[in-house]
Amino acid sequence: MNVHSLPRVRIGIVDDHPIFRDGLRRLLEIEPDMSVVGEAADAAQASALAIDQKPDILLLDLAMQKVSGLEALRTMPELSRSIQIVVLTASIEKEEMVRALMLGARGVVLKESATAVLIEAIRTVVAGGYWIGREPVPDIVAALHDLQAGINKRPTQDFGLTHRELEIIALIVDAAGNKEIADRLAISGKTVKNHLTHIFDKLGVSGRLELAMFAINHGLHPPK
DSSP, rough: OGGGGGGEEEEEEOOOOOHHHHHHHHHHSSTTTTTEEEEEEEEHHHHHHHHHHSSSSEEEEEESSSSHHHHHHHOHHHHHHHHHEEESOOOHHHHHHHHHTTTTTEEEEEEOOOOHHHHHHHHHHHHHOOEETTEEEHHHHHHHHHHHHHHOOOOOOOOOOOHHHHHHHHHHHHHHHHHHHHHHHHHOHHHHHHHHHHHHHHHHOOOOHHHHHHHHTTTTOOOO
């Protein structure tokens, strides 16, 4: 990748430690394709930074004292849709990692990581990918599935879903397309689309990826 030929990535830094922010800014601005356009010390300042500077990437500290990074993600859903967010953390439990990704983060990077890891994570996320730990994630649904395997899940709820809708959701999690779902359940493609419309309405999700992530996070298992 020739970084010199790419447009500069506009980055915002949100962390309540000014020394860390200053050091991170210096490291990032060495890169020819990156520019730090603003800094924030808390969630309120992060919102102002996002509105005023419109960065491409927001680096968000998970462990801020006033409002945690997770809480900031939870209270600013519009931010995670318009700006790609990479969470920075000193340490993180699997459950927190899943929550961060479910709340809109596109990457999770440990603060102890080498600078090169963070730089590559930023470039991966800007290009439309996901990043967890030290490597890119080609399949975020599969990655979330693996992360959830070691977590004690909450009791399964049905959210008013029918048996057939739960079957379709299970196939969506397995990355099945509409035609494959129709063939495996012996129903028409139109019926599959109708079921998906009802499922989206019941769960308040807007697409297949969001549905798969919701299903994994809430333990919507294939019906027995």
